[in-house]
Amino acid sequence: MLMARLESTTEYERIIEFAAAQGLEYDPEETQDFSDIVGAWKLTQPGDIIIGTIMLGYEEGHYVLHAVAVEPLFRKFGLGKILVKKAMEKVRELGGDEVVLIGRAPEFYSKLGFTEIKPEDSPLEFECLSCPQYQVSCHPQIMRHEIPAEGPVL
Numbered sequence: 001m002l003m004a005r006l007e008s009t010t011e012y013e014r015i016i017e018f019a020a021a022q023g024l025e026y027d028p029e030e031t032q033d034f035s036d037i038v039g040a041w042k043l044t045q046p047g048d049i050i051i052g053t054i055m056l057g058y059e060e061g062h063y064v065l066h067a068v069a070v071e072p073l074f075r076k077f078g079l080g081k082i083l084v085k086k087a088m089e090k091v092r093e094l095g096g097d098e099v100v101l102i103g104r105a106p107e108f109y110s111k112l113g114f115t116e117i118k119p120e121d122s123p124l125e126f127e128c129l130s131c132p133q134y135q136v137s138c139h140p141q142i143m144r145h146e147i148p149a150e151g152p153v154l
């Protein structure tokens, strides 16, 4: 049976380090700015071993998901969904009604009910256009999901 503990954390550097190890682009040389972060969670195994992460930012009036990652051995067990759900519940608690993200795994987010926003309609700065991986090895989509005022968020 899969045992994992989900808890809120302020260990932002650890989260970024974990997410980068799962292939998400975070430049280790670059100083990260965490001033927009309004929530972060880690999924751990005994011994505080991180197996999943998510961060929630509030940027220019939009709630944005970052560092959504699960350790490969633990994928496809529903942990990614649990993390996204947790962050969406926090958005509702903070009074928000929508969450957005730049998704490197659009199929995963589609399964959760996220829909695509065209780059020209994006509420976020879409920095991917200048990235050499864009549409070569990485096919990101800007996506959104509404958050109902009550009932399950997902």
Ligand SMILES: CC(C)(COP(=O)(O)OP(=O)(O)OC[C@H]1O[C@@H](n2cnc3c(N)ncnc32)[C@H](O)[C@@H]1OP(=O)(O)O)[C@@H](O)C(=O)NCCC(=O)NCCS
Binding pocket: 022, 023, 024, 067, 068, 069, 070, 071, 074, 075, 076, 077, 078, 079, 080, 081, 082, 102, 103, 104, 105, 107, 108, 111, 112
């Ligand atoms: C994307 C990621 C977080 C998904 O985590 P996960 O724990 O495997 O996701 P879940 O098990 O909760 O999956 C939920 C659903 O999405 C599906 N799914 C998960 N990853 C998928 C993928 N890459 N492509 C298509 N479907 C996927 C699952 O099969 C499941 O479907 P089901 O409900 O019909 O069974 C994980 O694959 C990961 O860390 N990838 C590398 C980092 C990354 O790209 N993160 C996204 C950044 S935007």
